[in-house]
Amino acid sequence: SQKIEQNSEALNIQEGKTATLTCNYTNYSPAYLQWYRQDPGRGPVFLLLIRENEKEKRKERLKVTFDTTLKQSLFHITASQPADSATYLCALPAYSSASKIIFGSGTRLSIRP
Amino acid sequence: AAGVIQSPRHLIKEKRETATLKCYPIPRHDTVYWYQQGPGQDPQFLISFYEKMQSDKGSIPDRFSAQQFSDYHSELNMSSLELGDSALYFCASSSMNTEAFFGQGTRLTVV
Structure with missing residues (x-):
């Protein structure tokens, strides 16, 4: 069945550094992948969508990559x-x-x- | 810009009661989704509608039902409420299967 995995542990980094989050998926080849931000008690807020034919997408300080061979997306x-x-x-x-x-x-x- | 509107924001019900949650999607969005999110958990898909027709169903209990009306607003009805139904319920809408815009959610507490 379709499965999505993200770092289960919290990520703590120093201000000014680059944060990198990982998303891995299995048993599937999606046409696109999305990243959302959620604050406690609030609804998820859409950040970026990247399509299968795009390797990388940027928006201000955000960057998303999409590797369909590795079945992985990185969010920076x-x-x-x-x-x-x-x-x-x-x-x-x-x-x-x-x-x-x-x-x-x-x-x-x-x-x- | 108009966003997804959910009401009520907070709801307290007793066990075995019925609750109705309402969602007003962004105008001209063709798809509405409902999600349930327990504390510390990711949003769990319940049900979706495309152009007012039910299009997909997730792990939604038989006690729950939903519909989308002619004006595109949607309602999630929950009957015979259980303590475990306490959660945040989010509605989202999207257009042409792109990014989903979420409402602020309804916090349901069953006591």
């Missing part, structure tokens, strides 16, 4: 700030239906000043 935040502290979720459309988005378990990122 450069020049990290304490305000970037949140849980980051990787999401894919289900192989059975495009009207179903499956989320990974998320990685909690903490940026210390």
